Amino acid sequence: MASSMPGRVTGIGLITGSTGYAITQLPIDYAQLTGWTAMAAGVGMVGGGVVTWHTSRRATTSHINRWSRRSRRNHGVQSLTGHLKTSSSFAMRGRATALRPSLARMSRWQRIRVPVTEYAAMLGKSGGRTLYASHEDVVLRVAGARSGKTTALACRIVDHPGPAVVTSTRVDLLTWTGPMRAKRGPLHVFNPAGIGDVASTLKWSPLAGCKAIETAMRRADDMIPAASSDEREGWNDQARRILAPLLFAAARGGLTMARVLAWVSATGDQATKAGRQVESILDDAPEAAAMRETVRQFFGMSGENERTRSSIVTTLMPALQWLSNPTAAAIGDAEVTGDTLNVGELLDTQGTVYLLGGTNRVTSALTGALVAEIAFRATQRAESMPGGRLDPALLLALDEAALVAPGPLDRWTSDMGGRGIVLDIAVQSLAWLHRVWGETGARIILGNAAAVLLGAGCKDPADIAHWEALSGLRDEVSETRDADGKVTSTSSRKVPVLSRDQIAALPKFHAVVYGLGPISIIRTPNIWRRRDARRAMARAGRQVTATKFAEKLAEEVSK
Ligand SMILES: Nc1ncnc2c1ncn2[C@@H]1O[C@H](COP(=O)(O)OP(=O)(O)O)[C@@H](O)[C@H]1O
Ligand SMILES: [Mg+2]
Structure with missing residues (x-):
């Protein structure tokens, strides 16, 4: 040296x-x-x-030299000191009072005895090390089907000390975590797609609160999330501009979502009549003056403008498609009597809301809007709390987020962490991220995620190249030998820490952790290996099939 x-x-x-x-x-x-x-x-x-x-x-050079030396020493993967500083339980304990302001009232000795899972989530184990992500960190899980995403997420949900919102396309999370979550607080099920015939215990209409114009505008935003291209986003904007006054008018007039759908799909004379009805409701609301013109234009479109109108209607339809499903319409177009879902109570009672959505995305606008509503109310609540954050945190466990909760995750991932609203998002591939949130949105989400867990089942060459580049470089020493096998020279070259074939061959229930310093490979927790969860499931159910069990659970919930 x-x-x-x-x-x-x-x-x-x-x-x-x-x-x-x-x-x-x-x-x-x-x-x-x-x-x-x-x-x-x-x-x-x-x-x-x-x-x-x-x-x-x-100094800068000193930092870079030190990092290079450390990276060489550890072959480009997370070192023990790195782990201790960033993702160990020790590191989490150091931030305990910031993560949960209520712990500041305890003595140091009392605080040591508080389990670390009260303010951090266990991601998995790497050898003897246990990796944690704090309740401030957004976690993104990317892995193919049947690779262990949901089983790992289930462990996080049962350990979470506060209220939770859980999305899924199957009854799996309800079955696996329901019995343990029920001990913490009430369970609510919102199942517009009628998955597994589980009865909904919750009714919520997107018209809830829309008598206030700002809520109507926010709801229109939530029901028509950002598009994947600029051109489509232009149409989305127009669709939102018309949906907002329609939601407002329906709420003011004591009408239903079915009526909103009827207004949107009316043509010819029907459209003129619809326009008149909406305008007459808006006439009584001075705050909607700016919207009246939009409404008049939309319903007055005829002749050459007919094509523009039909484009707007086509863009609007996915947001209202769920109304054609009787199960969804029954719980999503319920009469708006006050607050059907009391978010304040959900937070106070450490409750859990299960939102089940279909894989065909028919109900995604409805479930997405409900997740957004809960997130919004929780954010408002956080503002009045000490430290500006919920304590304990609200967990948004968004399994199959692209299908069930296509909300503005790019925006949420930026600022929810500091408010005690913790996001754990699971998607099947980067392609899904791109499809739902667009290229920019996907990049923002990836950038905001403090820990990105890549699991098994990645087969797309572009995705694999992305993960390879992200894993960093290490030195590989190669030896040149002569005919007798004696080493004549050695040279070193830079190779990716994780090669493409290693990424493609990642085993199930394992994940590469990006974002918490150099990469680590962890074994993710599995709800089936947890005796407490298995016992709770057996006790609650003792039923042969998961469906039957979930039914019983839902029945109990609705009592
Ligand atoms: N009841 C069960 N008992 C044991 N293993 C299970 C059970 N249910 C699912 N598994 C296994 O767990 C694996 C991962 O499932 P899951 O976490 O749902 O995958 P993902 O959410 O990534 O699609 C599946 O391959 C499945 O075989
Ligand atoms: Mg799953």
Whole structure:
């Protein structure tokens, strides 16, 4: 290792100082003065050297050199010290009072006895290390089907100390986590797609609260999320501009979502009549003056404008498609009597809301809008709490997020963490992220996720190249041998820490963790290996099939 300037100065200082000390011991007249002077100079040089060394450690080149050395030493993967600093239970404990302001009232001794899962979630184990993500960190899980995403997410849900919103396309999460979550607080099921014949215990109409114009505008945004291309986003904007006044008018007039659908799909004379009805409701609301013109234009479109109108209607339809499903219409177009879902109560009682959506995305606008509504109310609530965050945190466990909760995740991932609303998002591939949130949206979500867990089942070459590049580089030493097998020379070259074939061959129930420093490979937890969860399931059910069990659970919930 090259000796640095501060190192040399410190060395010379040590020699000068010790020589000075030796001189003071000599039986000569002037020894005391010379010796003490030399010692003082030595101490000064050592002190200066140490200070300069300490400051230079923080210089850019020093950082980069140190990181390179560390990366070489650890072959590009997370070191023990890195783990201790970023993702260990020790690191989480250091941030406990920021993550849960209520812990600040406890003594240090009391705080040590609070389990770390009260403010952080276990991601998995890597050898003897357990990796955690704090309740501030967005977690994104990307893995193919049947790779262990849901079984890992289930563990997080049962351990979560606060209220939770759980989305899924199957009854799996309800069956696996329901019995344990029921011990923490009430369970609610919102199942517009009628998955597994589980009865809904919750009714909620997108018209709830839409008598206020700002809620109607927000709801229109939630029901028509951002498009994947700029051109389509232009149409989406137009569709939102017309949906908002229609929601507002329906809520004001005490009408239903079915009526909104009828208004949107009316043509010819029917459209003129619909326009008149909406306008007459808006006439009584001065705050909707700006919307009246939009409504008049939309319903007045005829002749050449007919094509524009039909494009807007086509864009609007996916947001209202669920009305054609009788099960969805029964719980999603329920009469709006006050607040059908009391988010404040959900947060206070540590409840769990299960939202089940179909894979065909018919109900995704409805489930997405409900998730967005809960998130919005929780955000408002957080603002009035100490530290500006919910305590305990609200978990949004969005399994199959692309299908069930296509909300504005790009926006949420940016600012929810600091408010005590913790997002754990599971999708099957990067392609799904791109399809639902567009290229920019997907990049924002990936950027905002503090921990990205890549699981098994990645087969797309573009995705694999992305994960390979993200894994970083390491040095690989290659040896050249002569005919006798003797090493004649060695050379080193840079190779990706994780190669493409390794990424493609990741085993089930394992994940590569990106984002918490250099990568780690973890074994993800599995709800089936947890005795507490299995026992709770058996006790609650003792039923042969999952469907039957979920039914019984839902029955119990609705009592
Ligand atoms: N009841 C069960 N007992 C044991 N293993 C199960 C059970 N249910 C699912 N599994 C296994 O867990 C694996 C992962 O399932 P899951 O977490 O649902 O995958 P993903 O959500 O990634 O599609 C599946 O391959 C399945 O075989
Ligand atoms: Mg799953």
